[in-house]
Amino acid sequence: MSSIALTAVHTGAGGYWFGNGNQSFATVRGGDATNKTYDSDTQYAEYLDSNDGTAHFDAHARGISEFDLTAVPAGVTVTAATLTLYGTSRNVFGSQYVVIDLATAFANNLANFNLANFAGVEQASNRIALSAWALSDGANVFTLNATCIANIQAKLSGSIYLATRVSGDFDNVAPSWSGDNAAYAVHNGVGHSDATVHPKLTLTYTVPVSLEGIERTPIRGAGRGIMRP
Secondary structure, eight states: OEEEEEEOSEEEEEEEEOTTOOBOHHHHHHOOSSSEEEESSSEEEEEEEEEEETTEEEEEEEEEEEEEOTTSOTTOEEEEEEEEEEEEEEEOOSSOEEEEEEESOOOTTSGGGSGGGBOOSOOBSOOEEGGGOOOTTEEEEEEBOHHHHHHHHHTTTSEEEEEEEEHHHHHTOOOOOOSSEEEEEEEOOTTSSOGGGSOEEEEEEEOOOOGGGSOOEEEEOSSSEEEEO
């Protein structure tokens, strides 16, 4: 078994902000063409903000981290993977969790933050509650599941885009709280001066055995040496 740790090459967070705070849950999840924002440094792993009731929402965001997989040796089989996000802040309200999803692309024009550009298929075997989100650059570790490992394997010659979403958004379950409240978690992005706290994807893989690498050894026979492959 061998392993390799890959640091994100791009990170971004974006979503939909509405000034009147009177949007339905479906609207803030799906967004529209005009009420968008994007930040390449501040990484809202997920963000959901209500104004004064369960049907009155202000804002919603998702984060994306891009990992370049071309440094992984060709021909290997990925057997395990973890995603580590180094937390900086959180706001705990309601029973919300950070969920890992797959995004189909990465762009800072926000087109890729529309619902259609997220797989909606969970990519980790664990969720992290906002109340447990590590702070002060602490490590929040997700164990990526077989679905994600297969996605990584299929993209070894390119990039993979892993997204963070609040569980209410991912599960399409509107929070039941009322009043002016928000639930979010934030982690470091590639804009941080310390590269050791950038998002990290760690892969464990096996390398196929090549017959060309096996040393041939002689077998003693009756008067001759037989070369065994």
